[in-house]
Amino acid sequence: MDKDKVLLEVRNLVACIETGSGLVKAVDDVSFDVRKGEIVGLVGESGCGKTMTALSIMRLLPEPFGRIVGGSIYFEGQDLTKLTEEEMRAIRGNKISIIFQDPLTALNPIMKIGEQIVEAIVSHRKVDKNEAKRRAIELLHSVGIPDGEVIASQYPFRVSGGMRQRVMIAVALACDPVLLIADEPTTNLDVSIQAQILELINEIRRKRGTSVLLITHNLGLVAWLCDRVFVMYAGKIVEHAPTEALFANPYHPYTQLLLKSVPKLDSPRDKLTTVEGEVPNLIKPPSGCRFHPRCPYVKEFCRTVEPALIKVNTDHYTRCLMQDSRYSGEWK
Amino acid sequence: MERKEEVEEVPRGELRTLLRNLRRSRTATFGLIYVIALVIVAILAPIISPFDPYAQDLQNRLQPPSFPHILGLDEFGRDVLARLIHGATVSMQVGLEVVLLSLLIGVVVGAISGYYGGWADMVCMRIADIFLAFPSLVLAIGIMAVLGPSIFNVVLSLVIVSWPYYARVIRSQTITLKKMDFITAAIAMGASKKRILFTHIIPNAIPPVIILATLGMGSAILAEAGLSFLGLGVNPPIPSWGSMVASGRDYILQAPHIVISSGLVITITVLAFNLLGDGLRDALDPRLRI
Amino acid sequence: MAENVLVEVKDLTKHFPVTKGIVFKKVITTVRAVDGVSFEIEKGKTLGLVGESGSGKSTTGKLILRLLEPTAGIIRFDGIDITNLPQDDLKDLRKRTSIVFQDPYSSLDPRKRVFDIISEPMVIANWGDRRKIAERVHELLDLVGLRREDASKYPHQFSGGQRQRIAIARALALSPDLIVADEPASALDVSVQAKIINLFSSIQERLRVAYLFISHDLSVVRHISDKVAVMYLGKIVEYGPTDVIFEQPLHPYTKSLLTVVPVPSPKLMKNRNPIILRGEIPSPINPPPGCRFHTRCPYALKRCSEEEPHLVQARPHHFVLCLFWKEIEEGVLGPAVR
Numbered sequence: 001m002d003k004d005k006v007l008l009e010v011r012n013l014v015a016c017i018e019t020g021s022g023l024v025k026a027v028d029d030v031s032f033d034v035r036k037g038e039i040v041g042l043v044g045e046s047g048c049g050k051t052m053t054a055l056s057i058m059r060l061l062p063e064p065f066g067r068i069v070g071g072s073i074y075f076e077g078q079d080l081t082k083l084t085e086e087e088m089r090a091i092r093g094n095k096i097s098i099i100f101q102d103p104l105t106a107l108n109p110i111m112k113i114g115e116q117i118v119e120a121i122v123s124h125r126k127v128d129k130n131e132a133k134r135r136a137i138e139l140l141h142s143v144g145i146p147d148g149e150v151i152a153s154q155y156p157f158r159v160s161g162g163m164r165q166r167v168m169i170a171v172a173l174a175c176d177p178v179l180l181i182a183d184e185p186t187t188n189l190d191v192s193i194q195a196q197i198l199e200l201i202n203e204i205r206r207k208r209g210t211s212v213l214l215i216t217h218n219l220g221l222v223a224w225l226c227d228r229v230f231v232m233y234a235g236k237i238v239e240h241a242p243t244e245a246l247f248a249n250p251y252h253p254y255t256q257l258l259l260k261s262v263p264k265l266d267s268p269r270d271k272l273t274t275v276e277g278e279v280p281n282l283i284k285p286p287s288g289c290r291f292h293p294r295c296p297y298v299k300e301f302c303r304t305v306e307p308a309l310i311k312v313n314t315d316h317y318t319r320c321l322m323q324d325s326r327y328s329g330e331w332k
Numbered sequence: 333m334e335r336k337e338e339v340e341e342v343p344r345g346e347l348r349t350l351l352r353n354l355r356r357s358r359t360a361t362f363g364l365i366y367v368i369a370l371v372i373v374a375i376l377a378p379i380i381s382p383f384d385p386y387a388q389d390l391q392n393r394l395q396p397p398s399f400p401h402i403l404g405l406d407e408f409g410r411d412v413l414a415r416l417i418h419g420a421t422v423s424m425q426v427g428l429e430v431v432l433l434s435l436l437i438g439v440v441v442g443a444i445s446g447y448y449g450g451w452a453d454m455v456c457m458r459i460a461d462i463f464l465a466f467p468s469l470v471l472a473i474g475i476m477a478v479l480g481p482s483i484f485n486v487v488l489s490l491v492i493v494s495w496p497y498y499a500r501v502i503r504s505q506t507i508t509l510k511k512m513d514f515i516t517a518a519i520a521m522g523a524s525k526k527r528i529l530f531t532h533i534i535p536n537a538i539p540p541v542i543i544l545a546t547l548g549m550g551s552a553i554l555a556e557a558g559l560s561f562l563g564l565g566v567n568p569p570i571p572s573w574g575s576m577v578a579s580g581r582d583y584i585l586q587a588p589h590i591v592i593s594s595g596l597v598i599t600i601t602v603l604a605f606n607l608l609g610d611g612l613r614d615a616l617d618p619r620l621r622i
Numbered sequence: 623m624a625e626n627v628l629v630e631v632k633d634l635t636k637h638f639p640v641t642k643g644i645v646f647k648k649v650i651t652t653v654r655a656v657d658g659v660s661f662e663i664e665k666g667k668t669l670g671l672v673g674e675s676g677s678g679k680s681t682t683g684k685l686i687l688r689l690l691e692p693t694a695g696i697i698r699f700d701g702i703d704i705t706n707l708p709q710d711d712l713k714d715l716r717k718r719t720s721i722v723f724q725d726p727y728s729s730l731d732p733r734k735r736v737f738d739i740i741s742e743p744m745v746i747a748n749w750g751d752r753r754k755i756a757e758r759v760h761e762l763l764d765l766v767g768l769r770r771e772d773a774s775k776y777p778h779q780f781s782g783g784q785r786q787r788i789a790i791a792r793a794l795a796l797s798p799d800l801i802v803a804d805e806p807a808s809a810l811d812v813s814v815q816a817k818i819i820n821l822f823s824s825i826q827e828r829l830r831v832a833y834l835f836i837s838h839d840l841s842v843v844r845h846i847s848d849k850v851a852v853m854y855l856g857k858i859v860e861y862g863p864t865d866v867i868f869e870q871p872l873h874p875y876t877k878s879l880l881t882v883v884p885v886p887s888p889k890l891m892k893n894r895n896p897i898i899l900r901g902e903i904p905s906p907i908n909p910p911p912g913c914r915f916h917t918r919c920p921y922a923l924k925r926c927s928e929e930e931p932h933l934v935q936a937r938p939h940h941f942v943l944c945l946f947w948k949e950i951e952e953g954v955l956g957p958a959v960r
Contacts, residue, residue, distance in 0.1 A: 045811040160902050161675075190674035191838060192918075195882035195898045217812055220884025224891045244888045261816035263845035265868070265885050271823065272816040272845070278781055279811070513729035517792070520687055521743040522716030535733045 007179055007211050008034040008057070008096075013071035015049075015056045018064075022283040026052040028235035029071070031309075034179060039205055039212040041226035041243070043219060047279050049235040050215045054183050057213075058098050059088045075179075094124040097172035101184035103164035107156040113140075113167050114152025120174035139170040144200055162193035169200065176208065183215045198224060219262055223247060228315070231255050234280050234290040237309065241316035251318040253295045289321065297322060299330050353615035360611020366604035373417055374424035383411035385418045385571050394587040404589045407579060408569075412590060415571035416597055422572050423553045423601070426483065430490040430552040431545050437491070438498025438541075443534050445499065446506025447525070457503070460496035468493040469558060476564040483566050486559055490552050501544055505537035543613045550605030557598050573598050628799055628832050629663040629686060634695035636681055640907070653907050655681040657856035658695070660933070663800065666830035670847030670864065672837060672879075676906045677853035679836045683802040686834065687719055688712055700799070717747050720793035724805035726785035730777040736763075736788055737773040743795040762791040766821060783814035790821060794829070802834045807842060819846060840883045844868050852876050855914040856906055858933065862940035872942040872951060874919050875899075897957070913945065920957035921950055 015027035026049045034040045042050045055061050056068050059080060073080040076095065080088065092098075100106045108116055117136035121127060127135070133152075140148030143166040156164055165185060172180055182201065186194040202225060204210050214226060222229050223243065230240040231252065239252040250256045260273035277294040280286050286293050292302040302321055309317040310324055321327040354360050373380065382400070389409030397404040403412040445456040463471070475489035509515060510533070518528050559565035560574030568575060573594050580590030636656040641647040656678040663669045673679045684690045686697055688704060697705045704715055720743070723729040730739055740762055741755050749755065760770050766787040777785055786806060793801050803822065807815040823846060825831060837843050843850060843864075850867045852860040852875065860873040871877045878897040885891060899918040904910055910917045916926035923946065931945045949955035 045813060162902060190903060191840070191879055191882060192674060192899045192903070194884075195896060196900075198884075199896075199898055218884055219812070219886035220891075223886050223888045224884050247886060247888050258812060259886055261813050262886050263816075263819065263841040264887075265841045265844055265880070265883055266890075272820055274816045274820060275813040278783075513723040513725055514731045516684075516689060517721060517723065517729055517789075518731075518742070520689055520716065520719070520721045521792075521795075522713055522746050523742070527746070531734075532731050536731070 005036040006033050007036050007075070008213070009074040010053070010057065011072050011074065013053065013056060013068065013073065015052055015061060015066060015068045017052065017061070017066035019283070024282040025235055025285075026066070026282065027056060028285075030232070030235070030237055031071075032230045032237065032240065034211050034213055036178075037205065037209045037211055038227040039201070039214055039225050041222040041229040042213060042215045042232060043217065043222050043229055044232035045217050045279060047234075047282070048232040050232050051183055053232075054098065054181050054213070054215050057181065058092055058096065059083070059085075060092075060098075090124070093120055093172070093177075094175045095177055096179045096181065097175075097177040098181040098183065099165070099168045099172050099185050101187050103161070103168045104156065106168055107164060107171075109156055111155075112152065113154055113156060113159070117152070117167075117171050117174055120171045124175045135174070136170075139174060140167070143167075143170045143173070144196065145170075160193075162189055162196065165189060165193075165197055166200065169197075169204075173204065173208075173210075177210060179211045179213065180204065181213045181215070184217070185214075186221070187216075187218075201225065219247075219259065231258075234285055235282060236290060236319065238291065238320070239316075239318040240309075241313070245313060245316050249313070249316075251312050251316070251323060252291075252320050253297055253322075254291050255318075257296075289319075297331065299327075301327060301330075350612075350615055354611050357611050357614065359607045360615070363604045363606070363608030363611055366600070367608055370420055370601060370604070371424060374421045377417050377421045381414045381417045383414040385410060385414040386569055387411070394583060394590075396587065397589050403593050404587065406576070406590050407583055407587075412576075412593055415576060416573065416593060419571040419573045419576065419594075419597075422483065422566060422570065423556060426487055426490070426556045427549040427552040429487045430494060431548045433487070433491045434494040434548065435498050435541065435545055437495040439502050439534060439538070441495070442499035442502030443506050443529055443537065446503040447510060447529055447533060453503075456499070460499050463493060463496045464500075466493070469555060472555060472559060473562065473564055476559055481564055481567050483570070486556055486565055489559075490555055494548060494552070497548070498541055498544065501541050502534075502537050505540060506533055509533050509536050543609050546605060546609035546612055550602045550609070553605070554598065554602045626664050627662050628665045628700055629834075630696075630698040631662070631686060632660045632696045634659045634682065634685055634697060635693045636678070636685055636690060637693045651907055654856050654909060655906055656685065657909075659851075659853070659856070659858050661851050661858065661861060663832050663834055664848070665799065665832055666826065667848040668826065668833040668835050668846055670835045670837065670843035670850040671853060672840060672843045672850060673853035674838055674903055676855055676903055678856040678906070679853050680804050682853070683721070683804050683834055683836050687721060687802055688715065689721070713747075717743075717796050718798050719800045719802070720796075720798045721802045721804065722786070722789050722793050722806045724808050726782045726789060726809060729789050730785055730792075732777055734776075735773070736768075736775055736777070739777070739788060740773070740792045740795060743792065747796060749796065758795070759791075762794055765794065765825070766791045767817075781814075782810050783817060786810065786818050787821065790818075790825070794825065794831075797829065798831060800832045800834065802836070804836045805838065806835075808837065808839065815842070822846060840868075840879060841885070852879075855904060855909050857914060857943060858941075859915065859943040860941065861933070862937075866937070866940050872936055872940070872947045873915075873944050874921050874950065875915050878920075913943075921946060921955055922958070923955075 011031050013027050013030045014025060017024050017026050030053055042053060044050050057073055061067055068081050114136050117139055118132045121132040121135055136152060137148040140151055145151050145166055151159060186197050189197060201212060205212055216222065226243050228242050229246045230237050233254050239255045250259055257273055257275045261275060263272060275294055280290060288303045288305050289307050292298045305321060307319045307321045307324060309319050311317050312323050322331050354364060387410060389405060392405055393407055393409040395401060395405040401411050406412055406415065441456050445453040471493050472489040475492060476485060479485040515528060515532060518532055556565055557574030560572040561578040563578065565574055566572045576594035577591055580594060584591050634656055635658055638653040638655055639649045640651045640653060642650050659682060661669060671679045671682060681690065685692050692705055696703060699715055737759055740759050744750065744755050744758065759773055763770055763772060768784065768787055807818045810818060819842060826833065835843065835846055847864045849862065850864050851858045852873065854875050860867060860871065860876045867876065868880065871880055878899050881894055881896045882898060897920060901918045904917060912927040912929050913931050916922040926945060929945060931943050933941045933943050936942045936947055946955050
């Protein structure tokens with residue numbers, strides 16, 4: 001697996017959406033990359049901009065409410081932000097696929113499952129209907145649905161949530177994409193079914209070499225699947241590192257608090273650490289460091305100086321003035 | 333912002349937002365302003381009316397619009413504008429009474445039907461279905477033919493044909509609300525069925541019906557005009573837009589101003605209510621949350 | 623019944639009939655949501671009820687509050703058999719218990735002010751005059767970490783986490799002995815979850831309220847419960863003190879769940895040997911014959927599909943619903959090779 005080859009490079013991406021109360025920079029100067037054959041995690045709580053980032057990559061922001069206003073998304077030598085809709089359509093579902101949290105709304109309710117997979121295949125490949133049908137059954141098998149023929153003739157609402165998620169993955173894999181974006185793929189699933197789907201995603205990476213961008217709020221999933229992690233807060237990336245490094249040595253106060261606030265399965269019953277305050281309003285984000293109103297280590301200058309991403313270790317960066325050599329002395 | 337989507341609702345505190353949203357649509361704003369103006373005219377009719385709507389001037393009958401009779405005189409020499417203004421009172425009165433009474437009956441029947449279910453529900457809904465099966469105007473005509481023309485009877489017949497619409501909407505709202513957690517919470521704290529019905533279900537079931545009620549006023553006014561046009565509405569000489577159209581019809585060639593002015597007023601009024609109702613529906617729609 | 627037991631449940635069953643027809647209803651099948659469940663909740667302590675979809679945990683929560691009518695079984699609250707009491711006689715129960723729901727957006731009446739929402743239990747119970755109620759409402763707002771000014775606002779003006787606090791304040795209005803918490807933190811963000819869980823813990827410490835804490839999240843349940851009951855398809859498959867269940871699980875289902883719960887520790891995740899159950903969760907309409915778990919159990923033998931196990935005391939206070947728990951524990955019976 002050629003892990004050093006960069007598949008997707010997002011550079012300084014900025015995306016805005018119009019809400020009832022104003023314009024919001026949901027994605028504010030976000031940069032990350034996904035290398036071949038790796039699983040990258042984009043983690044954060046709701047409102048941090050991770051879903052918007054995913055939609056931006058796929059150019060699926062709801063026009064006219066949302067659009068990309070800056071930055072670039074490099075994929076296979078092209079800047080996706082500069083492509084026409086038709087050129088994007090050739091990539092969507094073909095080179096890059098996305099699966100969502102709720103398969104019930106992502107799948108067409110009035111189309112049989114088999115037909116939807118066939119549709120995914122024929123939109124990008126020149127094959128006849130029968131060949132497409134054969135491939136569809138094969139795909140269902142590959143995602144762990146042994147009785148593919150039976151399932152293919154059903155409508156989405158007739159099968160269980162876990163099954164629907166597998167179907168959605170089958171649709172996503174129909175044209176053998178090099179990158180799979182998974183936006184909260186298991187949030188609505190039971191624990192035991194979630195385990196099956198996560199195993200499946202792992203298998204997809206192992207057997208097909210597909211890279212995965214996993215978007216989630218669940219740090220446990222990140223620890224399970226991801227090679228590298230990017231933590232988002234209020235539209236910005238606040239820390240990123242290889243998974244083990246991030247969990248062993250979180251540098252950003254938000255990451256630290258997030259890790260401490262999750263009840264551990266194996267440790268004694270002490271009080272959970274909490275993060276003070278609420279998720280900020282992105283219409284008027286906090287000045288300086290976005291996390292400063294909730295940071296236990298906040299200093300005066302945190303309110304005015306916006307930190308940049310600073311390297312703290314190999315491949316490990318954090319957006320905090322505590323690591324900025326100009327200011328770090330204040331915390332001694 | 334949390335992961336789950338917000339339940340559609342319009343709490344009282346949102347009146348200002350509602351008005352702001354309404355004003356975004358020019359047609360809805362027009363509807364709102366027109367309706368408010370109409371209400372004012374209807375209330376202040378005796379004061380603002382330039383002339384007595386009953387005063388006849390047979391010598392100058394069918395006089396076309398001129399000063400001081402801006403809209404001319406009708407077949408009995410009565411000032412058309414004055415009759416239109418007083419007709420507004422009749423229309424608004426009928427519209428308001430019909431809507432409020434239908435709403436009252438509809439809410440009671442619909443809420444009880446939806447909340448208790450079972451036989452009561454079935455019986456009420458089948459009765460409602462019977463009324464809904466008739467074309468409402470035909471049914472109203474039939475009732476008026478039996479009862480005889482008068483404002484009271486007009487209101488009565490229109491209420492009889494309209495309450496089922498409200499009952500159905502309230503019933504389906506009630507059924508949806510019944511399953512919500514805050515109702516279960518009320519049961520868990522020992523609230524009686526009556527309390528739940530009146531303090532929790534009905535206040536939450538009404539907002540969507542407001543739109544129906546606004547549109548309903550428009551149709552009640554139109555229905556009254558229709559009945560009066562057919563001679564089954566309010567008694568002459570009480571001015572009603574519909575009867576003005578009816579009597580003006582005989583003179584459409586010599587004195588078109590009667591038919592035109594009364595017909596136009598009916599059209600614009602119903603249009604205004606519809607625009608307002610549509611505007612309300614859009615303004616109350618939960619905004620796209622991304 | 624022992625002095626310290628607040629709630630005692632024996633063979634509690636709830637079957638929902640599935641009917642066809644509008645006027646003359648014909649029962650075509652039943653949803654066996656809860657099928658013979660027994661447990662105890664001690665005063666001032668927490669029983670965690672854990673399970674996935676179709677396990678019947680939410681239904682159980684509603685049953686012990688008589689928000690649903692049991693089909694069979696016995697429910698005792700503070701020594702009194704409340705199973706078949708007519709609704710009118712449940713006033714006492716209603717005053718001494720309350721419930722907190724999962725969805726903070728539908729559990730508060732959107733048209734009522736926070737003050738009215740929190741004071742409603744007191745109004746219904748005729749608890750005190752206006753001044754006394756107002757004082758209590760302010761006290762409760764303080765207790766859950768909200769401000770006095772919040773009493774005059776409407777639910778939509780608050781975030782999900784804050785709405786849950788309002789719901790908790792309402793649940794505490796009459797100083798209940800028992801609160802049924804049905805996935806109270808599941809719909810909230812991670813950092814907000816922590817606050818709500820801490821709130822539950824501190825309230826129990828201060829006020830000695832008992833909880834039936836229902837959740838699908840094993841980590842949360844471990845954190846807050848004294849005892850745990852693991853449910854699967856309407857039955858309790860394992861029951862005992864929290865630490866024992868989590869450290870020495872006996873039932874194959876529990877064992878599996880504990881190995882697939884995502885935990886924020888890459889080392890742990892890599893070193894785990896996850897027991898991933900195959901197949902779908904069966905429907906409670908037609909549960910598998912014999913042991914309900916046998917269709918997904920890695921240890922299942924033929925007898926498991928024919929004979930229904932009974933709850934067995936494997937260790938002091940530790941109960942398990944499995945025909946072969948001993949053999950599995952001793953290593954005599956191993957998992958089938960995939």
